[in-house]
Amino acid sequence: MSPEGGVFRLPGCCDPFNEKALRASRGAYFQLPIVPGNWAHLQTLTKTFHMKILAGHPQSRDQLKPVSLLSQELAYSFAETPLCSVLGSEGNGLSEKTR
Numbered sequence: 001m002s003p004e005g006g007v008f009r010l011p012g013c014c015d016p017f018n019e020k021a022l023r024a025s026r027g028a029y030f031q032l033p034i035v036p037g038n039w040a041h042l043q044t045l046t047k048t049f050h051m052k053i054l055a056g057h058p059q060s061r062d063q064l065k066p067v068s069l070l071s072q073e074l075a076y077s078f079a080e081t082p083l084c085s086v087l088g089s090e091g092n093g094l095s096e097k098t099r
Contacts, residue, residue: 006033008042008084012095039097046084055086055094 007016014021016034037045046053086098 006035008045009034009036010042011038042084049082051082051084052078053084053086055098 009016013036016022016025045051086094
């Protein structure tokens with residue numbers, strides 16, 4: 001996978017080629033390389049390309065949370081940094097290992 005962009009699928013990840021995912025993505029999967037692997041592979045990838053890992057996780061499913069804006073200073077600090085965005089499942093958020 002190139003450092004310019006792609007999708008890295010961890011074990012247990014949704015199949016990006018299932019009917020719902022294809023429909024929701026409007027075919028975007030056909031524009032990006034998709035690579036399966038495990039946590040050790042992802043850690044090697046992020047170390048090799050000096051990537052910063054970012055993830056989001058809800059604190060509670062029962063309460064509405066205020067929207068936080070990305071500060072300009074934080075956005076600028078990532079301008080020259082390769083980023084890796086980790087997404088959890090729709091129903092459960094991030095796994096314990098991911099957190």
